[in-house]
Amino acid sequence: MPQQNLGQARVVDPILSEHSRGYVRPGNVGQLLFPVAPVRAYGGKIIEFGREAFRLYNSHRAPGANTKRIDFGYSGKPYAIVPRALEAVVPRENQNDAQQVPGIDLAAEAIDLVLDSQQLENEVDDANIARNAANYDANHKVALVGTARWTGAAGDPSADINAAKEAIRASIGVRPNTVVLSPSAFAACETNAKIIDRLKYTGRDSVTVELLAKLWNVQTVAVGDAVVATGQNDDFGDVWGDDVIVAYVAPAGGGSSRSQRKPSFGYRYTIVGMPLVEPAYWDNSAKSWVYGVSNDSAPVLSGMTAGYLIQNAGGPAA
Secondary structure: OOOOOHHHHOOOOHHHHHHHHOOOOOOOOHHHHOOEEEEOOOEEEEEEOOHHHHOOOOOOOOOOOOOOOOOOOEEEEEEEOOOOEEEEEEEHHHOOOOOOOOOHHHHHHHHHHHHHHHHHHHHHHHHHHHOOHHHOOHHHEEEOOHHHOOOOOOOOHHHHHHHHHHHHHHHHOOOOOEEEEOHHHHHHHHHOHHHHHHHOOOOOOOOOHHHHHHHHOOOEEEEOOOEEOOOOOOOOEEOOOOOEEEEOOOOOOOOOOOOOOOOOOEEEEEEOOOOEEOOOEEEOOOOEEEEEEEOOEEEEEOOHHHEEEEEOOOOOOO
């Protein structure tokens, strides 16, 4: 008898799987830099983009002549998606009738707890790539020091954002559409003298992400509020540190996912159909119904020149 592969062996709960695909953990912003791009292979080459993806091509052709062809993107560094799964547990004490499979509401509540954990893991993976200065060339990063940080007297958030925007535009010919702020960087904007001075022209009395988006002329400004502790006794720390990431990210088409062949700062390569929820099974030792939740994906940097890293923006000025 032929052996089943992973895809053939899985049995899926379609209703709960659909619920899981619409779930977004509050405070997460990584999906703004690494939107979902469906893939079918657990390993391969990242489709990376350079200037050729934004170059002007002459499409004129003489009668009878061959049509010119272009192929955006090229096979770059390898990627590998490691299967990841957790289980959601519904204790029988939470049900009126323990003999029955949990209702949709109870199951969804348990699955949301698992999705929270999985999406926090995703957020940390996203931040580790976006905040790694080694992933950027010298023209697409800056490390602010001393009073030049946004908390300092010489700190100028708008000037730093504009420099980032121009570096990206000069590299790819398209202006960035996304700014991700760490909590400390956003807090610095709220008290920065140069930002506050601009408020008097807006009729607003407080700094918001919407105001900053208008001020910086970008589509999206978001604050990454997620915190994480690696060990059980470790202190919590901000996932996005004190940094800011400015990026051009491929806009969505008809749905929330993108084609990996569109030029973009990054993507989250996600196996088609993920996340998925398996039908419940009864665990007699735990006296609980259990749902397996799989979410096989990995973030990839597909267009470094479409991004810019501002380090230590929210750090202390001293």
